[in-house]
Amino acid sequence: MPELPEVETIARTLSPQIVGKTVAAVHLLRPESLQTDRRIFARVVPGSRVTRVMRRAKLLLVELSPAERLFPMFLIFHLKMTGRFFVHPPGSPPGKHTRIIFDLEEGTPEDAAGCRPVVRQHEGMAPGEGLGKLHPAGRLFFDDMRTFGYCRLMRPEELPAWDFWASLGPEPLDAPDEELAARFAARRASIKSVLLDQRVVAGVGNIYADESLFRAGLHPQTVASSLPETRLARLAGELKAVLTRSIEECGSSIRDYRDAKGNAGSFQNSFAVYGRKGLPCVVCGAELVSTRVAGRGTVFCPRCQERGT
């Protein structure tokens, strides 16, 4: 569920809650949610400081500056459908779907100088006692009901060797319409599956694919390469507009999505087609129909969105 606007909102709401804090201990409640060797994870993460929270595509990146290392590391999360973050008070018990907990402690000026000793009692993922010198600041929970999401620990220089990372297309909000249009035009698949293909453009999921196709007046099953670049450039513009508006409204909350403060977004109230099967088109009043494209539920207006070829 979390697509680009939702992950962006999570990054923005999580950042002020965790940047500057030190990870005192990690608790792995579901080992399968971690895509990094747990011993390495347990050795490197405790004692590190959170320095930045970022987004790339639908990935959330938490930059860590480990106390005893000069180079930064990234905790990389993919939330898939049901991943969530919460910062709870110290000592809060895990929920039913909590997968990983990071115990956070407040930083001090002394720590900023990088001279504080790090307690390492972690062999395996046994709960740690924390660093003991700083006072607890809270617990970062990574919850994921359907367990599709994951966390992995990577050094920046490892990213290019990660197939998924290396194959990601441009960030849509950073790319000119013409560049996106050219990337769309190079594909012979249906335009909807092209929008969903992270190699073509990064961060688009089912919601924003359907919404941008409606705004652009394109039938989701139109072959991308059959469309004139002017139409594809318009699609790129509509995609950016819908993503931008959603970010302004803190994303869309359908079922599970919440930002890192537990708040729902409000862009779902502006959906023209997604989740509106059988309802009248907001433009022409025709009944919206649904089909499956690229294995995804797809809703569109049969009158406003004409098939190209």
Add this chain to the structure above:
DNA sequence: TCCTCCCTGTTC
């Protein structure tokens, strides 16, 4: 290029 599978809670 497209289909199936993974997973669990909600809806029909």
Add this chain to the structure above:
DNA sequence: GAACAGGGAGGA
């Protein structure tokens, strides 16, 4: 108690 939600890996 089946259908459905869906990102991405992997296979056809």
